[in-house]
């Protein structure tokens with residue numbers, strides 16, 4: 001609890017100090033959210049102002065859930081988020097366990113493993129674009145040797161795998177740091193007690209270490225799902241642009257396409273509102289859980 | 297049940313840090329050996345070498361008649377009680393006790409029976425469904441004990457198991473651990489930095505200093521004939537008084553110290569060996585100025601100073617005498633109660 005009270009000499013100073021944050025929130029968050037909420041219950045007017053926008057209640061939402069493309073995008077988003085989360089958390093945990101076992105070289109490995117996080121998404125996108133490029137990429141070349149014909153431009157599954165890998169890659173650093181901190185907070189004596197109790201290395205991990213990491217695992221799960229759903233626009237835009245035939249069009253990308261490419265603002269706004277609701281639900285789950293996490 | 301033999305055990309940590317040197321201890325079947333010494337003297341290292349948690353870099357360790365140097369902790373048939381208890385926080389008390397049995401493939405009914413029996417013995421039966429964090433310090437300590445004894449291992453290893461408890465509970469658990477150990481007659485190695493714990497619990501105790509054994513013997517042997525000045529100062533509270541023999545010779549009548557070897561240039565005197573009675577035959581007397589009288593209920597500590605030397609002396613009397621601070625008091629002590637040491641080597645002479 002905050003117990004310290006600071007007294008300001010001027011009555012206006014605290015407001016002035018708060019103002020930038022409040023203004024930024026208003027301009028970039030509250031106002032667009034309000035706009036989206038309003039637009040989601042209107043049918044837009046035409047570009048020439050002949051037909052004015054009309055209030056249509058929840059028609060935009062009803063239309064969405066009757067639209068196969070939207071339902072498909074929901075499923076795509078689900079597969080993509082789960083895939084990205086499981087992949088990035090799995091690899092991060094593996095790295096964290098391995099690095100945690102080192103004593104002297106731990107810090108240098110940690111530094112290397114954090115680097116990807118500092119690379120700009122656009123550069124990372126280009127990197128993966130090269131690696132996966134069907135004509136000159138190294139990965140399709142190697143896959144070709146084992147008889148697999150990689151082409152994410154034609155094959156929807158290939159495209160999905162590619163965007164999952166490219167999105168998960170960046171997130172590994174972040175997850176790794178949390179897992180490593182979690183592992184280091186587990187007293188060594190617990191592991192030793194389990195070793196004396198006859199548990200093999202694997203068994204120690206799954207019965208002692210992993211359960212004790214569960215608060216961190218849960219926290220990261222929410223963070224990663226949010227990341228996969230909302231923060232991967234750049235990756236998809238740079239690699240597949242949602243294709244082929246919408247195989248990688250996740251909800252966020254669909255909002256962009258329907259709104260800015262197809263200029264269907266009502267539907268796009270309704271989709272944003274749904275996304276907003278998802279974020280709110282995830283946040284609530286997270287906060288409720290974190291309050292109780294000491295219970296293991 | 298098994299004996300433990302340590303033959304020239306030594307430990308050098310990575311980076312050339314030497315923690316244990318040339319330790320030879322034979323623990324008989326069912327015996328309780330206490331390792332005692334100041335913090336950092338290598339007690340935990342030695343214990344963990346026996347447990348298999350640290351590699352043995354020198355010497356041979358046998359448990360029963362197996363050489364176990366290369367065996368994993370689980371294969372050594374030992375159980376360990378940790379200073380912080382190391383209970384699995386996400387498991388109930390029952391599962392904490394059952395974990396080692398499950399890993400070893402015991403049958404469910406057998407596990408159930410053993411856990412309940414151990415829980416009854418330690419009076420933690422009503423906590424079996426709780427998590428460790430819902431228990432008090434003393435209860436956690438019992439669970440840690442329970443986890444050690446359900447498996448009926450060949451040996452118990454204890455690493456300062458009582459140091460996280462408050463003073464009263466510490467005494468209580470000390471008694472309980474010792475009673476339990478005697479009842480089960482399980483070979484035990486117990487580490488502590490508390491000399492009183494060592495004296496009261498040990499069949500034999502080992503005083504360690506800087507990774508080496510200073511003395512090994514029964515509590516009475518170690519107490520009444522400390523082998524070095526280190527042991528003399530470490531075992532017993534208040535600590536043994538040390539006075540230069542030269543000064544003592546000037547202080548007491550000439551023949552009083554004649555029985556001591558000439559090499560003895562440091563004389564140790566236990567605080568409780570002095571009395572206010574006049575010296576009788578075979579006793580000598582010693583006078584000093586009373587600086588401070590500390591009454592402590594049933595006993596009292598008198599702090600004395602002497603003319604011409606900086607050393608002071610503490611006397612422990614089994615009563616609170618009627619004396620005034622600042623006065624000069626004369627004490628008597630039996631001659632055979634003097635502990636002669638060689639100042640240069642720190643060894644006892646004779």
Ligand SMILES: Nc1ncnc2c1ncn2[C@@H]1O[C@H](COP(=O)(O)OP(=O)(O)O)[C@@H](O)[C@H]1O
Pocket residue numbers: 309310313314315333334335336337338339340341342
């Ligand atoms: N893992 C380690 N690496 C290097 N030195 C260690 C390690 N563990 C303990 N030591 C050193 O070994 C000595 C003995 O430590 P320890 O056995 O823990 O002492 P005690 O238990 O008697 O307090 C200490 O000087 C300590 O610094």
Ligand SMILES: [Mg+2]
Pocket residue numbers: 339340341
């Ligand atoms: Mg220790």
